[in-house]
Amino acid sequence: MITIKDIANRLGIAPSTVSKGLNDANDISPELKKLVLDTAIEMGYVTKRMKKETRKRLCIFVENMQYEMPGDFGFDIILGFKQAAVRDNWEVIIVPMTPLLQLHDPYDRYMVKNNFHGGFLIGFALKDPWITQLASTTIPTVLFDNYIRKNPNVAYVGTDSFEGIDLAVDHLTKLGHTKIALLNGSPDSMVTVNRYDAYASSMQSHELEIDEKLVAYGHYVEDSAKYHLPTLIKNGATAILCGNDLLAVGVIRECERLHIRIPQELSVVGFDNLPIAEEISPALTTISQNRIDLGRNSYASLYWLIAKVPISRSLLRPSLIVRSSTGTHMAMDKTKNG
Amino acid sequence: MITIKDIANRLGIAPSTVSKGLNDANDISPELKKLVLDTAIEMGYVTKRMKKETRKRLCIFVENMQYEMPGDFGFDIILGFKQAAVRDNWEVIIVPMTPLLQLHDPYDRYMVKNNFHGGFLIGFALKDPWITQLASTTIPTVLFDNYIRKNPNVAYVGTDSFEGIDLAVDHLTKLGHTKIALLNGSPDSMVTVNRYDAYASSMQSHELEIDEKLVAYGHYVEDSAKYHLPTLIKNGATAILCGNDLLAVGVIRECERLHIRIPQELSVVGFDNLPIAEEISPALTTISQNRIDLGRNSYASLYWLIAKVPISRSLLRPSLIVRSSTGTHMAMDKTKNG
Numbered sequence: 001m002i003t004i005k006d007i008a009n010r011l012g013i014a015p016s017t018v019s020k021g022l023n024d025a026n027d028i029s030p031e032l033k034k035l036v037l038d039t040a041i042e043m044g045y046v047t048k049r050m051k052k053e054t055r056k057r058l059c060i061f062v063e064n065m066q067y068e069m070p071g072d073f074g075f076d077i078i079l080g081f082k083q084a085a086v087r088d089n090w091e092v093i094i095v096p097m098t099p100l101l102q103l104h105d106p107y108d109r110y111m112v113k114n115n116f117h118g119g120f121l122i123g124f125a126l127k128d129p130w131i132t133q134l135a136s137t138t139i140p141t142v143l144f145d146n147y148i149r150k151n152p153n154v155a156y157v158g159t160d161s162f163e164g165i166d167l168a169v170d171h172l173t174k175l176g177h178t179k180i181a182l183l184n185g186s187p188d189s190m191v192t193v194n195r196y197d198a199y200a201s202s203m204q205s206h207e208l209e210i211d212e213k214l215v216a217y218g219h220y221v222e223d224s225a226k227y228h229l230p231t232l233i234k235n236g237a238t239a240i241l242c243g244n245d246l247l248a249v250g251v252i253r254e255c256e257r258l259h260i261r262i263p264q265e266l267s268v269v270g271f272d273n274l275p276i277a278e279e280i281s282p283a284l285t286t287i288s289q290n291r292i293d294l295g296r297n298s299y300a301s302l303y304w305l306i307a308k309v310p311i312s313r314s315l316l317r318p319s320l321i322v323r324s325s326t327g328t329h330m331a332m333d334k335t336k337n338g
Numbered sequence: 339m340i341t342i343k344d345i346a347n348r349l350g351i352a353p354s355t356v357s358k359g360l361n362d363a364n365d366i367s368p369e370l371k372k373l374v375l376d377t378a379i380e381m382g383y384v385t386k387r388m389k390k391e392t393r394k395r396l397c398i399f400v401e402n403m404q405y406e407m408p409g410d411f412g413f414d415i416i417l418g419f420k421q422a423a424v425r426d427n428w429e430v431i432i433v434p435m436t437p438l439l440q441l442h443d444p445y446d447r448y449m450v451k452n453n454f455h456g457g458f459l460i461g462f463a464l465k466d467p468w469i470t471q472l473a474s475t476t477i478p479t480v481l482f483d484n485y486i487r488k489n490p491n492v493a494y495v496g497t498d499s500f501e502g503i504d505l506a507v508d509h510l511t512k513l514g515h516t517k518i519a520l521l522n523g524s525p526d527s528m529v530t531v532n533r534y535d536a537y538a539s540s541m542q543s544h545e546l547e548i549d550e551k552l553v554a555y556g557h558y559v560e561d562s563a564k565y566h567l568p569t570l571i572k573n574g575a576t577a578i579l580c581g582n583d584l585l586a587v588g589v590i591r592e593c594e595r596l597h598i599r600i601p602q603e604l605s606v607v608g609f610d611n612l613p614i615a616e617e618i619s620p621a622l623t624t625i626s627q628n629r630i631d632l633g634r635n636s637y638a639s640l641y642w643l644i645a646k647v648p649i650s651r652s653l654l655r656p657s658l659i660v661r662s663s664t665g666t667h668m669a670m671d672k673t674k675n676g
Contacts, residue, residue, distance in 0.1 A: 012358065012366035013351055020350065028350030031373050039369065150501060152655045160650040163488060293647045300647075304638060309631045312498040314639075314652040317490045 002045040011039055058090050058302065059116040061130075063097040065123035071275040073291070074122060077144070080295025081120060088303065090117075097121075102129040111139045118302045120144070126188055140305035142298050145191045152310035155301040157294065161191065164287035164318035165198035165241065166205070168269045171285070171320055172239045173206050176332040177267060181214040181237035183228055183247055192217070195243055195271070211235070218247065225250025229258075238266065238329040245270035245277050248284055252325065263327030273321055283323035290316065340383040349377055396428050396640065397454040399468075401435040403461035409613040411629070412460060415482070418633025419458060426641065428455075435459075440467040449477045456640045458482070464526055478643035480636050483529045490648035493639040495632065499529065502625035502656035503536035503579065504543070506607045509623070509658055510577045511544050514670040515605060519552040519575035521566055521585055530555070533581055533609070549573070556585065563588025567596075576604065576667040583608035583615050586622055590663065601665030611659055621661035628654065 004022070008015040013032075020028040021036025028036075060078055067074025082092045093116070107130040111119060118140040124131050126146070134141060134148045147156040172180055182199045185192045196215070203210050213235040218224030225247050232240060242248035248270030255262055262268055262282050270277055270286035277284040293316055301311045342360070346353040351370075358366040359374025398416055405412025420430045431454070445468040449457060456478040462469050464484070472479060472486045485494040510518050520537045523530045534553070541548050551573040556562030563585050570578060580586035586608030593600055600606055600620050608615055608624035615622040631654055639649045 010367055011370050013355060013370065017351060029348055029377075031377065032349050032351065032370075035369050035373055039367070150505070150655070152657075163650065167488070290648070296645075296647050297642065297649065300638060300642060301652075304635065307634075309634050309638075310628070310655040311635065312501065312653045312655040315650045317488070317648040317650040319490075 002040075002043045004045075007036065007040055007043060007045060010043065011036070056090050057093060057114075057116050058085060058118050058120065058299075059093045059095055059111070059114070060120045060122065061095050061097040061124070063099075063121075063123040063128070064125065067094075067122075073272065073274060076291035077122060077295040077298070080292035081299045082295070083292075084296040084299040097124070097130075099125075099128055106130075107133045107141075108137055108139055118142070118306050120298050120302055121146075126190070140302060142302045142305065144294070144298060145189075147190055147313065153305060155305055155311035156313040157298045157301050158191070158313075158315055159289040159294070159318045160315045161194040162198040162201060164271065164289075164320070165195060166202040167318070167320040168241055168285075168287055169199075169202040169206055169208075171322065171326065172241075172267060172269070173208070175239075175267065175326060175328050177239040177329065178208055179211075179214065179236045179238045180208065181216070181232045181235075181240045183225065183232065183240050183242045183251065184215065184217050185220040185224075185243035185247065187217045189220075192243060199241065218243075220244050220246060222246045222250035222253070226254040229254050233260070233266065238331070239269070239326070240266065241269050241271075243271060245272045245274045245284060245286055248286065248325070249276055249280055252280055252282070252284065262325050264330045267326040267329070269326060277321070277323070282325045285323045285326040286321055287318045288321050289318055340378075340381045342383075345374065345378055345381060345383060348381065349373070394428050395431060395452075395454050396423060396456050396458065396637075397431045397433055397449070397452070398458045398460065399433050399435040399462070401437075401459075401461040401466070402463065405432075405460075411610065411612060414629035415460060415633040415636070418630035419637045420633070421630075422634040422637040435462070435468075437463075437466055444468075445471045445479075446475055446477055456480070456644050458636050458640055459484075464528070478640060480640045480643065482632070482636065483527075485528055485651065491643060493643055493649035494651040495636045495639050496529070496651075496653055497627040497632070497656045498653040499532040500536040500539060502609065502627075502658070503533060504540040505656070505658040506579055506623075506625055507537075507540040507544055507546075509660065509664065510579075510605060510607070511546070513577075513605065513664060513666050515577040515667065516546055517549075517552065517574045517576045518546065519554070519570045519573075519578045521563065521570065521578050521580045521589065522553065522555050523558040523562075523581035523585065525555045527558075530581060537579065556581075558582050558584060560584045560588035560591070564592045567592050571598070571604065576669070577607070577664070578604065579607045579609075581609060583610045583612045583622060583624055586624065586663070587614055587618055590618055590620070590622070600663050602668045605664040605667070607664060615659070615661070620663045623661045623664040624659055625656045626659050627656055 004015050004018045008018045018036055021033045062074055065074040066072035067078055085092050120142045122144040134154050137153055141154045143156050145158045148154040200210050214237055216228040218228055248268050251268050260266055270284045273286045273288035277286045297314055301314045304311050342353050342356045346356045356374055359371045400412055403412045404410035405416055423430050458480045460482040472492050475491055479492045481494050483496045486492040538548050552575055554566040556566055586606050589606050598604055608622045611624045611626035615624045635652055639652045642649050
């Protein structure tokens with residue numbers, strides 16, 4: 001049980017001063033009052049008055065995404081968000097979400113009812129009820145990988161797809177590839193559209209032909225790869241850029257089944273740098289999003305939205321992690337080809 | 339002259355506790371120590387030890403831009419930056435810059451020599467020596483309206499041109515305009531390229547033809563307007579989107595000279611919402627960038643770069659300020675046309 005004396009000892013001030021801080025006395029500075037309260041909360045001391053006060057609360061809503069275990073895509077995003085938010089003394093609540101739950105309460109009503117000052121939405125689909133409602137929400141809201149037009153209360157955070165894809169095309173062309181395919185995710189997602197645009201723009205800037213027969217759309221799951229792989233190879237692909245790591249893992253596993261050697265017969269690049277990218281054999285070359293930083297940047301954007309700064313989008317730079325799934329194609333390797 | 343007693347009174351603690359804080363004693367908490375020091379600095383108290391310490395410093399470099407008077411484009415950007423930075427106890431120095439000065443010291447050497455932890459550059463041209471050097475700088479740096487590829491130490495902040503131009507095209511099409519011209523700025527600027535792309539994309543989404551005869555490039559100064567206005571009107575323009583307010587002011591003044599009535603014979607839209615947009619007659623409809631918010635967002639991006647979060651770009655939403663320079667064209671107005 002924490003006492004006033006414990007707080008006084010911790011701060012190196014008199015217990016009477018701590019009392020003043022906790023009881024909102026006038027002969028103590030606002031700054032010291034804040035410090036006494038912060039320390040009391042941190043040490044778990046609760047006054048009657050504090051029990052009545054509600055802390056400032058933010059909510060993270062998670063849908064279609066694993067987040068509970070280290071290594072899950074959402075885990076580090078949430079961790080980074082919480083680490084940054086706690087310094088400003090926000091309470092952060094995590095709420096798993098489904099389309100059905102969204103039908104129960106409109107977004108704004110849910111937020112007001114639960115006394116949330118701002119929301120961070122990850123993993124939502126474009127056709128979710130709440131995403132539609134965000135066009136006119138008055139609640140400061142940050143969306144991961146989704147963009148809402150013309151509402152100054154909503155910001156989009158994510159990774160700069162253009163720069164990520166360009167790093168990968170750069171790497172593959174330096175290895176001699178020209179027939180670079182794109183195995184993309186679901187066509188109804190903004191990220192999918194961005195990644196296609198990035199692919200087209202990067203191929204063009206590398207003076208490579210954009211061949212629509214080398215572009216396929218599936219879903220962001222491993223199983224999706226096997227339907228498209230044979231066609232892409234038949235159409236001449238020597239390298240495949242995948243919309244995410246799960247698709248790339250699907251390609252690697254299907255190649256194993258079909259006895260296609262990676263990277264000698266096919267180079268594969270993922271997107272996300274999930275733990276599986278390192279564990280699979282051959283280890284996956286992939287475009288890395290730092291998910292702790294994504295979380296920190298999401299909190300920062302929400303902080304500024306709450307302060308009425310109309311952040312539209314805030315994107316991070318990705319990096320390319322080169323592992324064993326990319327290399328020179330054997331047809332280009334003259335020593336083996338002779 | 340500020341004394342230890344003054345600080346003690348302000349904080350509501352004993353002078354002996356203030357002394358402990360100022361002298362880095364061990365029997366006082368780090369939090370209270372920080373509060374004592376912050377308050378001492380704020381009140382102007384300087385200890386011998388503090389004299390030796392250098393405060394954390396950021397630098398704002400300004401080129402090609404007025405910033406000293408309220409109303410100048412750079413004034414509010416710098417003000418917003420300083421307001422946000424001071425809360426984290428940064429010292430902010432303003433340095434006017436020229437290409438010649440940039441030849442004297444490379445950017446990184448200048449920053450290290452002057453003990454700056456980060457830089458914010460506004461108004462620089464793409465061919466400036468320092469802009470070239472930013473491709474490989476190790477100093478956290480934020481650029482206003484300029485983008486450097488692939489360096490995680492540099493972030494781009496600005497306004498979402500796409501959304502701004504789209505608001506203007508929306509407004510003009512609702513007034514009945516279809517022949518909407520673009521009078522853009524210097525072709526060697528990234529903002530110019532963005533604004534053309536935004537114009538093309540918005541015209542397309544409004545199902546309007548993109549007629550290259552209705553697109554002109556000048557410079558971001560008033561004088562540039564008169565060379566292009568007659569051609570744009572001859573080619574059928576009933577409305578002109580201008581790359582900034584100065585170009586729009588040039589169009590309005592040239593129309594006055596040529597007895598072209600605004601908005602009956604020509605609608606004009608600016609970009610920036612400078613004070614002159616309100617003062618000129620007719621008052622200018624324009625796309626507004628909130629410059630205080632641009633400054634705050636620039637500081638926030640620099641803060642995160644210094645914390646090693648690789649912000650790539652962070653953009654704000656603009657708004658459209660409708661004034662008297664836009665309206666229905668008389669040829670579309672059936673009551674006048676009969």
